[in-house]
Amino acid sequence: MTTFVDRVELHVAAGNGGHGCASVHREKFKPLGGPDGGNGGRGGDVTLVVDQSVTTLLEYHHSPHRKATNGQPGAGDNRSGKEGQDLVLTVPDGTVVLDKQGNVLADLVGEGTTFVAGQGGRGGLGNAALASARRKAPGFALLGEPGESRDIVLELKTVADVALVGYPSAGKSSLISVLSAAKPKIADYPFTTLVPNLGVVTAGSTVYTIADVPGLIPGASQGRGLGLEFLRHVERCSVLVHVLDTATLESDRDPVSDLDIIEEELRQYGGLEDRPRIVVLNKIDIPDGQDLADMIRPDLEARGYQVYEASAVARTGLKELSFALAGIVAEARAAKPKEEATRIVITPKAVDDAGFTVTYDEAEDVYRVRGDKPERWVRQTDFNNDEAVGYLADRLNRLGVEDRLMKAGARAGDGVAIGTEENAVVFDWEPTMMAGAEMLGRRGEDHRLEAPRPAAQRRRDRDAQRDEAQREYDEFDPF
Numbered sequence: 001m002t003t004f005v006d007r008v009e010l011h012v013a014a015g016n017g018g019h020g021c022a023s024v025h026r027e028k029f030k031p032l033g034g035p036d037g038g039n040g041g042r043g044g045d046v047t048l049v050v051d052q053s054v055t056t057l058l059e060y061h062h063s064p065h066r067k068a069t070n071g072q073p074g075a076g077d078n079r080s081g082k083e084g085q086d087l088v089l090t091v092p093d094g095t096v097v098l099d100k101q102g103n104v105l106a107d108l109v110g111e112g113t114t115f116v117a118g119q120g121g122r123g124g125l126g127n128a129a130l131a132s133a134r135r136k137a138p139g140f141a142l143l144g145e146p147g148e149s150r151d152i153v154l155e156l157k158t159v160a161d162v163a164l165v166g167y168p169s170a171g172k173s174s175l176i177s178v179l180s181a182a183k184p185k186i187a188d189y190p191f192t193t194l195v196p197n198l199g200v201v202t203a204g205s206t207v208y209t210i211a212d213v214p215g216l217i218p219g220a221s222q223g224r225g226l227g228l229e230f231l232r233h234v235e236r237c238s239v240l241v242h243v244l245d246t247a248t249l250e251s252d253r254d255p256v257s258d259l260d261i262i263e264e265e266l267r268q269y270g271g272l273e274d275r276p277r278i279v280v281l282n283k284i285d286i287p288d289g290q291d292l293a294d295m296i297r298p299d300l301e302a303r304g305y306q307v308y309e310a311s312a313v314a315r316t317g318l319k320e321l322s323f324a325l326a327g328i329v330a331e332a333r334a335a336k337p338k339e340e341a342t343r344i345v346i347t348p349k350a351v352d353d354a355g356f357t358v359t360y361d362e363a364e365d366v367y368r369v370r371g372d373k374p375e376r377w378v379r380q381t382d383f384n385n386d387e388a389v390g391y392l393a394d395r396l397n398r399l400g401v402e403d404r405l406m407k408a409g410a411r412a413g414d415g416v417a418i419g420t421e422e423n424a425v426v427f428d429w430e431p432t433m434m435a436g437a438e439m440l441g442r443r444g445e446d447h448r449l450e451a452p453r454p455a456a457q458r459r460r461d462r463d464a465q466r467d468e469a470q471r472e473y474d475e476f477d478p479f
Ligand SMILES: Nc1nc2c(ncn2[C@@H]2O[C@H](COP(=O)(O)OP(=O)(O)OP(=O)(O)O)[C@@H](O)[C@H]2O)c(=O)[nH]1
Pocket: 166, 167, 168, 169, 170, 171, 172, 173, 174, 175, 185, 186, 187, 188, 189, 190, 191, 192, 193, 194, 212, 213, 214, 215, 216, 282, 283, 284, 285, 286, 310, 311, 312, 313, 314
């Protein structure tokens, strides 16, 4: 079997962030020191990087589950947890990254082009980092966040300047073997080539790559032969070369109708219409081949093709052909926008750190809060620790979540969900409680037991509370 794989499903999991540590400094005879819990380490990323020495996705076919290492938890004595190690996966030039639905996430072309397929989770802050003038000895720390995990599909679209297409046994691989140093398999039976071959050609000062694809036959678009699947490898080329066999022994074939059939299959595949084409009449070392070539040349030229004659076996016509291709390639390169030559680093999404939305979710009868920060903060919260929960409430309030809930029409006792349907933390909203038992320092007082206040008074009180909270928070922001 062949060891070429050009499409794989890959499951990547970035490392989880380590948890922050809640610890109190202890010294002999000085039992009550300050908080000294260190931060958790960041989880490692999973990144894809183009390495031109890699030619297949085979490695991922064998082991499709890849995970970066987790960050270590923080420890007492202000020791931070170790960061997780990034996992770097090398992929061939021209690898396209898709999601399971087939949407293109990235197109990795050019040595070193990088794509972060999974982002490591942030480490949680330890209680030392959470301490502030007001919260001198936090009895809690933040949890590390889970690393991003997802399923992606990698699809290789060979990066070659020139693509050879034609019937099986037309001599495509033979031409690559004499134009370049590549040594593809050559044999006198059809479908010798099962995977694209790639060669590097030097013609004068131009260096370009040339690839063939498995032979095409009539009906390839309906799946006959090896089908059209491999044509994806010619999508990036700047010139298509029709390799026509002038010496075929099959009675119902001749180079011109071969050309028509291949063109029809290319049309079925689609997307290659704008690529310039040239014709190579191969195998002219055979006497009948040369005669046939002479006969059909005018017809092909009349159709507008540049026609070259060659023999891969006798090695004739190769120089003209390689220089002609170099010319077209050079022209195509000059016409291409410059940026394509530079290396791009792509990350999956712009992190929307600022905003959040509040909407009423009728199906679940909750006010749903969505946003990077609120959702992250929920993930960082240890819900078994009241102080940590109070801290979450403070953060949310400070971001303006309470305000927006109010504007959206939420009333005390309404359900509030933070996060997606599948992954939400839901609680009953109690505005003054939300503002934080901890923050307002009014533990033991339950506002719900107070005599009802007029609305204007309530609003004034709330504003005063918010201003107070704001003042306190201005002195502290861990991020
Ligand atoms: N006489 C002669 N034979 C050739 C020439 N080029 C290729 N051949 C022969 O034709 C046969 C097919 O050559 P390949 O290079 O394998 O053809 P291909 O187009 O790559 O075929 P597939 O991979 O099956 O699509 C081999 O037996 C070659 O030796 C040529 O210029 N002259």
